[in-house]
Amino acid sequence: xxxxxxxxxxxxxGTQAAVLKADLGIPHISTGDLLRAxxxxxxxxxxxxxxxxxxxxxxxxDIMLGIIEDRLSQPDAKxxxxxxxxxxxxxxxxxxxxxxxxxxxPLDVVIKLEVPNEAIVDRCVxxxxxxxxxxxxxxxxxxxxxxxxxxxxxxxxxxxxxxKLKVVDGVGELADVTARIKAALNDAVAxxx
Ligand code: AMP
Numbered sequence: 001x002x003x004x005x006x007x008x009x010x011x012x013x014g015t016q017a018a019v020l021k022a023d024l025g026i027p028h029i030s031t032g033d034l035l036r037a038x039x040x041x042x043x044x045x046x047x048x049x050x051x052x053x054x055x056x057x058x059x060x061x062d063i064m065l066g067i068i069e070d071r072l073s074q075p076d077a078k079x080x081x082x083x084x085x086x087x088x089x090x091x092x093x094x095x096x097x098x099x100x101x102x103x104x105x106p107l108d109v110v111i112k113l114e115v116p117n118e119a120i121v122d123r124c125v126x127x128x129x130x131x132x133x134x135x136x137x138x139x140x141x142x143x144x145x146x147x148x149x150x151x152x153x154x155x156x157x158x159x160x161x162x163x164k165l166k167v168v169d170g171v172g173e174l175a176d177v178t179a180r181i182k183a184a185l186n187d188a189v190a191x192x193x
Contacts, residue, residue, distance in 0.1 A: 001026060001080040001185070002105060004087070006156060007113035008148045009141065010120040010127065011170050012177060013084045016113070019178050020082055027076050031085040034067055035059070054134045056143035058151070061091050069099055080108075089151040093158045109188035110159040111181055113170035117145060164188075 001024055005013040017028040035053060038046035045063070052059055068086050071077065087093040100106050115123075121141055128136035135144065159165040166184040170177055 001189075002100070002108050003080070003185070004083045004107060004110040004159075005113065006110050006159075007170060008115065008117070008120055008152075009144045010123040010136075011113040011115045012123075012174075013113060015174060016178060016181060017082045017084045019174070020181065023182075024080070024082070026080040026082060028082045028084060029068075029071050029077070029086075031064060031067060031083075031088075033085075034071065054140070056135050056140040056147065058088055058147060061089070061095065064088075064092060065095050065099075068096065072099065072103075087155055090154055090158055093155045107159075107164055108192065109166055109185060110156075110164050111184055112156050112165060112167045113177070113181075114167055115170040119171060120145065 005017055005020075007013050014028075014030055014033075017030065021028040032053075035046070035049045039050050039053070040046070045067075048063075049059055064086060068083075072081065083096075087096050097106075121138065124136045124141040125138065127133060128138075134140070156165055156167075166188060168177070168180045168184050
């Protein structure tokens with residue numbers, strides 16, 4: 001199963017991916033986590049990424065493509081993967097299509113988690129207090145939501161046109177949202193059979 005979990009920052013992609021990866025036996029590939037690991041390791045990439053991430057901005061498409069190609073070429077991604085945080089704009093969506101076409105492993109489905117902005121802001125406040133992610137402070141969250149609306153949201157249409165998009169209500173108990181995602185995955189598998 002090759003799937004993208006799509007949605008605004010704070011929509012629950014990471015939380016759901018952590019549950020799904022165990023169930024599906026495929027890795028959770030979060031570009032945000034990969035970048036945070038680079039920051040922790042104080043690598044050159046991490047140093048460059050930190051200021052951009054703390055400001056709630058996006059890293060360049062070239063850098064992100066390098067990261068994603070490298071990660072997808074690792075053996076654990078052979079049976080499939082759950083992508084979280086990529087693609088984040090139309091250029092990245094087109095680049096991902098190309099990379100996956102080259103290796104003959106097209107996406108099966110894109111699950112969009114829908115959560116209203118007010119709930120997102122509340123969730124990020126809670127996460128800020130718990131995890132102290134600099135980009136979860138309320139001002140930066142507003143900026144990230146604006147970038148999401150402007151650059152990332154159109155990616156849903158890109159996949160809808162290709163018949164790959166499933167929209168799932170992301171509000172509610174964790175287990176209920178997981179059940180909705182699994183139902184959507186089953187639908188997608190049945191439709192492609
Ligand atoms: P996330 O954990 O997915 O919310 O990502 C945290 C931050 O990492 C984002 O606000 C961006 O600064 C950066 N980032 C993660 N994925 C991407 C991407 N696909 N393109 C550009 N920047 C990204």
